[in-house]
Amino acid sequence: MILLCGIPSEPPLELVREALDRRGARYASFNQRRFASMSIELEIVNGQADGVLRMNGDSFPLREFSGVFNRMMDYRFLPELKDLPESSAERKLCRNLVDTLTKWSELSEGRVVNKVAPMTSNFSKPFQAQLIRKYGFEVPKTLITNDPELVREFRAKHKQVIYKSISGVRSIVQTLTDADLSRLENIRWCPTQFQAFVEGTNVRVHTIGKQLFATAISSEATDYRYAARQKGAPADLREVDLDDELSEMCLKLSEGLGLAFAGIDLKITPEHHVYCFEVNPSPAFSYYQSNTGQPIADAVAAYLAGE
């Protein structure tokens, strides 16, 4: 039995559910928006985690879930809760439900895509970069500072420089322009991350278990995810093959970070240097699948089914 967690209409979750249907796999849906009709009990005895999940009148022993696909959103922003006071009974129930389910999935011996603990490396990009480089990837020259003069020197040296958040918050990549220099003094109150721009082709690699899908992206935008906003035209995506060595590096990177499913952001330079910018632990793969037809959801479904 596979457990699908989140809001069923969310594209990645919907695609995996359809893929499980095609396989005839058994699954149950933990629809976050229907939290009021659910309950969960977790027990840990002598190092064994078990319990029961009740949904819409059905009971599921937790030990029967051999796979979990977790796309749960922050419960505080659910439409059913967003206008309720912090102390409301509904908020408490939803919080406890999600929290208990998450605590169990962290201890589950099944295939959990993904456990929360390994996902946290993505919380700090330079922290993750220090892990990434151990797997043989180049990482862009990076400066984090609160000193505007160091930024000016960095830009003079590298010519084209981008800036982005250090954490996962407000994570839109922007080019540092002449106009930005006039407000550079603002960084004095909070260190800011700058990187030498790397010329080359963006490649998103999705790894799931031992499988891998690579997608090349063509765009004039600094951050291709926002190509329509930044350059007025959407990015062009196409399936590409990676050589065996690079494929192995990607698979080892995901495995090393403890991620069953990952979205690895690469840039391959004309000289064939491979830079890795970050590893996304909760990739919204539907964007890539819908543009290329790559069967990513089928691979996720197969992994969850134990193959």
Added chain:
Amino acid sequence: MHCDLSPLLSIIKAMWLILASQNDASALWAFHGLRDRGLQPLELIFAEMLPFSLRWEHRVDARESSITITLADGRIIRNSEVRGVLNRLTHVPLQHLSGNPDYDYASQEYSAFFMSWLSSFRGPVLNPASSQGLAGAWRHISEWVWLAAQAGLPTPKYRQTSADDIDEMVELRKLFPAGTPTVTTVVVQDRVLGQSLTPEIERSCLKLAELAQTPLLGIDFAMTAVGAPWQFAGATPLPDLMLGGQPLLDHLARSLSAANGKPNS
């Protein structure tokens, strides 16, 4: 002939750091104890002063990471010159930004930045930063009790449900009722200090620290009845170091001086 003195200079400049809150009595106690044991220069840096540093310069590339901090009191800390760190940072105090509309953003950015900084030391760091906590992973009690059982420690039954009347944002779950007598032991790398334990329990304590990847770990045991076996009651990467007494300081000093963080026995 040119003689390269940089390796020698790097030894001369070597220093140790204690990173902690200014309210951390254990850190102050360790500062004096470690200094008396010859760890000098030893710099005590309070978390509260870090956000007011005059300059941060953190560089990361494919080969190395470096960081130079110029503190407001004039001290300059270069990671390359740090031989060992007693790291007890739990968060980045940003009270001076409270009320600012960008407070939450700044808080996330500082935490992410510190995580990277604390990961770029070359010498022993007790405890190393984790993506789940600046001084080692903060684990939920459900995870601790599970890990403790994997390590071979006697553990109580743990139960959590969606109907529980608890808000963990304001109250932590516990394995035993408040008031249950407990004793605490402290693991420092390969030694267990602070309590006399059976060899079996001692091995399990070391195993728990290893499984948790937390080389400096406080482990609580509950004594539920006279003569009853102790049971695992909780663990923390920020133990009260004073519970380990002078032997803990001796071993901590050796650990922070060792090239790989593991003292010769």
